[in-house]
Amino acid sequence: MSFRNLLPLTVLRGTSAPTTSKQLLIAALFPALALAGCMTAPEHRAAVTEGRADSLTVGRVQKEIRIGMSGAEVAQALGSPNIVSTDEQRREVWIYDRIATESVYSTSSGGINVLVLGFNSNAAGLAAPGYSAAAGAHSTSQRTFTVIVKFDGDNKVRDFAYHTSRF
Numbered sequence: 001m002s003f004r005n006l007l008p009l010t011v012l013r014g015t016s017a018p019t020t021s022k023q024l025l026i027a028a029l030f031p032a033l034a035l036a037g038c039m040t041a042p043e044h045r046a047a048v049t050e051g052r053a054d055s056l057t058v059g060r061v062q063k064e065i066r067i068g069m070s071g072a073e074v075a076q077a078l079g080s081p082n083i084v085s086t087d088e089q090r091r092e093v094w095i096y097d098r099i100a101t102e103s104v105y106s107t108s109s110g111g112i113n114v115l116v117l118g119f120n121s122n123a124a125g126l127a128a129p130g131y132s133a134a135a136g137a138h139s140t141s142q143r144t145f146t147v148i149v150k151f152d153g154d155n156k157v158r159d160f161a162y163h164t165s166r167f
Contacts, residue, residue: 056098061147061162069157074149081149092155096147101140109134142167 056078064077074094075081081094111132143166152158 056096056145056147058145058162058164061160065147065149065157065160067157067159071151071155074157078147078149087150089153091153091158092151094149094151096145096149098145099142100144101142103138103140105136105138107134107136 061078065074069077071092071094078096082097083095085093085095087093109132111130143164145162145164147162148160149157150159
């Protein structure tokens with residue numbers, strides 16, 4: 001195998017090496033393959049939070065909880081409450097209290113490196129100039145979500161409320 005097949009754009013002995021369609025295809029696909037591993041901050045966040053379908057959300061409470069539901073149906077929809085207490089009339093009150101801290105760090109780096117080989121009848125040369133850069137960002141936030149479900153004497157939902165905050 002000659003260098004001519006490995007280095008399509010290198011000048012060998014003062015003449016241009018022939019470029020084949022295969023070599024052009026490799027040269028065109030290389031930048032796409034080099035960037036294939038890069039992810040944005042939202043993509044990183046989605047990858048981290050993926051698979052958390054059982055998390056408690058405002059939408060889930062609005063969609064699933066209804067006046068008149070039994071305690072068993074509420075438990076099936078939302079899971080076990082954090083706190084179970086009773087009011088002044090000894091009716092149950094369930095409290096779902098969630099606190100989450102989200103910490104997101106995103107970093108990007110990239111660069112271009114070029115390997116240049118040169119040959120002539122008197123000498124051979126090698127140069128590898130390049131450029132690279134990196135940047136990153138970090139963000140931390142907390143959020144709380146509280147759901148209060150009040151039951152009547154027959155253990156059916158008589159009222160429910162929720163509160164969410166983010167800071």
